[in-house]
Amino acid sequence: MQDEHEHPDVLSVSRRGFLKGFGAGTAATSLLSPLSVREAEAAERGFVGPGAVPVVLTVNGRKQTIQAEPCVTLLDALRNRLDITGPKKVCDRGTCGACTVLVDDKPVYACSMLAIEAEGKHITTVEGLGTPEKLNSVQKAFVEHDAQQCGFCTSGFVTAATAFVRKHPNATIEQIRSGLGGNLCRCGTYAGMLLAVADAASGKGGRA
Amino acid sequence: MAKVDWPEASKRTLIGKRISRTDGPLKVTGAAKYSYDISRPGLLYVKLVTSPHPKAEISGIDGTAAAAVPGVKAVWKDEELQEVQYVGQIVAAVAAETEEIATDAAHQVKVEYRVREHQVRDNDPALSKDKPSNLTVGNLDEGFAKADVTMNGNYGCPVITHCCLEPHGQVTEYRDGELYIWPSTQNVSRYSDGLRNDVDLPQNKIHVDCQHMGGGFGSKFDTDKWGKIGVTLAKMTGRPVKIMLDRDTELMIAGNRPSAYAKIKVGAKRDGTITAVDAEVWGTGGGGGYSAPPIPYVFGKIPNRRLVGKGIRTNRGGQRAWRAPNHPQGCFLTMSAFADTAALLKMDELEFFQRNIQFTDRPTVYTEELNKAAELIGYKRRAHLRGDASPGPIKRGLGVSIHTWGGQGHPSECDVTIHPDGSVEAACGTQDLGVGTRTCIAMVVAETLGIPLQAVKVKIGRNEYPQSGASGGSTTIGGISVSSRQGATAALNALLEVAAKRLGIQPDLLEARDGQIREVDNGSKRISWKDACALLGPSPITKRGVNVPGESAKANLASQGVGGAQIADVSVDIETGIVTMNELVAVQDCGLIINLKLAESQVYGALIMGITSALYEEAVYDTRTGKMLNADMEFYRLAGIKDVGKLTVHMMTGKGYDDRGVIGLGEPPVISPAAAIANAVANAVGVRVPQLPLTPERVLAALAQRGGSAA
């Protein structure tokens, strides 16, 4: 590894953290395991991993650094490394929406995004939308209309619904159905959800 | 003294009302911790190694490479397993520092298989090797001889899965010589039974904790192989371990609903009266036995009937109880055959069902419920005989079905404690599957003690609490409402004794109401709840309430046996085969309702689950590879919010219903939807689509067969 100025564009991914993760400079290479040598070489050509690297995530307003392999998904980073377990793992294939989080205010399947890709973005999970003592308007309406049974899909729905309501303050029922089209519930809570999101969208109960 | 009987309608403060679930705020904020969310210091992640073959002998498992992966802490191999019987069967497991390492290492476990011939097909009765079951009542020949018409039909529904959103699994930890388990279970009190032969610990040293669980639907009663592997790996590593099934494994091995294909013959008189039903059913529930779903369903008193059942053993994951086991299949097969018989007679479907209502156990209830459902959907105005004759590609139709279920409360115990500071606790070893058990216990106790809902702290989900039954078969609400009522009443009576002394009157002249202990119907002598509790001195009152099913039935606290009628309204695009739900009306009785909002939620949920099975669900197995090709949530489809149409729920309450006591509700409303929807599709397009799910390809095939495809 050379001075970071030599490859200003290459190591665009948390270069600083990366350097920290590796210790300093080429001199150290000989002390590293074969895998690390490979990694160090790869890094010179702009690659990090496959082992763990520091990844800086800003979640619910807090900037945190974790050690994660580039193959770690945002969902697994949140759940297993930051103990933020509101987003759930259900299909793990971008189909059910249980893992929904907001990335720069847009709903995203956290199971289908690499954690390292989320660096530099603002991640909001259901925990960042409200607390049991201070629910946002969508959460309040979900409770009021019993838009949950087992609740395993609920954090994903609440997150998707919050993003939707913020963007469509006066949505029609049809729009609401589309807005929640990326999530699935097995217990069958859609009836309550429609009412809940309609309430929240009409501005009842305060800001989402 | 307070009586244990349910209060009359005019006196109820909470029971029967629409009340939001108490743990709602935890669920909508992500604060509720499910088994999948449990994290313990030093937690290891486990990934399972499963068989890619539907049938194979195992000649060796080599975990060396996996064990050598940095971060791997243990590799467990099933040394006793000689032959795998289905794809997904667990062969080995790897525990590692991270989920990613465990996943990668699991791929490096080498299993040597000698592949054997397999069999996964389930739709041909000739594949059955078991002795058929046969249930014959009356005389078939005589029955059919009396008939003016005979309808012959073939119908079927495939294997479907539970697809709980939280998969099966648990976190397991040994700490100070005791075992701590956080399983996703429907059976907290007796979960550890399954570990009896695996753990050398008295049962009171096995601590089971399940505060929130993400759905079970009948598939989460047992400890399961992964429960045992968890214990083994926790012991091997000395660290807490988490095993949660991956989605594909979940769908393949953690339970399914058996398929049911049938050939049915129905004899009926010109006025619609059924004279005989002859049914042959076959299907599979995996490698084990098969029990034929009931046909004729609900109309069990039809005098001449025969039911032959043929099980087909397949190399697929095994069946488990799936919400109202065998009822939805029996219902779909029966109601389809009956609607086709009505069509043959050119008779209105609803009228046909009503004509035969005397063959059910509850003619009056069903009549009332069918009439109500018909009124809600505007049946009279909109019904037409089979085949919507209006122009254009969109055809609309209505379909009818009725169902039945037991729903008697299970044995349950509940400790209710009144503390000297006025706080109240109810402890019960039950679990909340999302039906609102926690909330219902709080309501019953608060109602009984005349205090606000928030004043009751409910402790459930641990096996150290008084034992309560597994949540299956709609037995929980009956069980826990009676045990908590009993416990609360006993505790209150103890408090009334103390208060009576202070007030200088007989305890049986006292009641608990509005946060006070007061003279019945008078109130001139009274003491606040807080002050009354303060009279207890330092020690609280704890009383255990018990539900003994037979006794609570006699006392009309809880009973069993419900009906239920549903009518579906669908549109079918005959140029694409797409079925669209317009409306599904459910009229349901369940005795005394504890919480109307939660009860309605149950029915809404059941309708949606029923719609899903009617239109979308099917485990697709590939004959050649023996794999379930859609063990994902993309092609194993669940209905989304756009697919369910309008849902209308009407609960039968009041006289004749409330006075029966509490009856379970989880199963009954899930039974009819597929039958009603299938009948509605037939009514719309004029031809029976005989197999579930009612996919566009099946609708188009049925239309093409009739030669009636539009374009």
Added chain:
Amino acid sequence: MKPFEYSAPKTLKEACGLLGDTWGKTEILAGGTDLVTSLKQRITQPSRVLSLKHLKELHGIRNSRGSLVIGAMTTLGELAAHSDVRRHFPALVTAATGVGSPQLLSVGTVGGDLCQRPRCWYFRNGYGLLAQKDGVSLAREGENRYHAIFAADGPALFVSASSLGPGLIALGAEMVAAGPGGATRSIPATEFFRAPQSENEREIALKPNEILTEINVPLKGLKNGIYEIRHRHGLDWPYVTAAVAFGGKEGSGGARVVLGHVAPMPWSVPAAAKLLNTARPDEATAARCGQVAVEGARPLSQNAYKIQMARTAVKRAVLAAV
């Protein structure tokens, strides 16, 4: 997932330099909604993943010399919301929103949609693009309800998954790819998708060392529309889609009819398109067009129903476009 190395270069040239010339060693990452799933399914096990997230030049939609130029990293949501796209290409709006999930629309990219791997369940279960086991095609005799009804005589029986593909072909688009050193070449949309003949080929015309950079859609004032048939009304894969474009300058012959999800590539039907080159199509012409469109179909054992669907989709797409 098999662990891999990761890089997110800042320039296209650099990115191109990091790709090799065999498939599967390095995979390109756009929104990740398909790639991350493929990695988990171990359909591909690259040792490197190359993220395009910093390549600003691949992002956005602009007007240039009679074309709308859509950057490959433009999200499906941005595409569907763009005012020029909405004005000129309703077909693309329908296709993008048809994906049906706000979560996919907010990260899934146009490039990713075009380059995504097939959804064939044999492929996704590890039997390869050609869905073979012991040299036998599993799809041909097996569960082929969602498979091809056109071009099904070759070894590939999957259907092309992209919803945008048929629309872009109908509109006469060109794809631009950047290769070694950043040199670009353009590929007509009609040639972008292909049926692989062996397992080491892919289903698109890019080379392993090329990156799709942008898509040029000519602004010819064509009427255009898409009709999609899905099982679920929400998030689901189409059974069949039909994209049509017609009504350019008199005699320009620019009409196109392209079916989706019926073949390993979007399936153009010139014979059907011809009917649209004449006059303003009416209901009867639309129906006739649908009829002609399915004439060459050769269904497999379970998917003859798709013929009826394709016929309907074409008819309705024409009527939607008029």
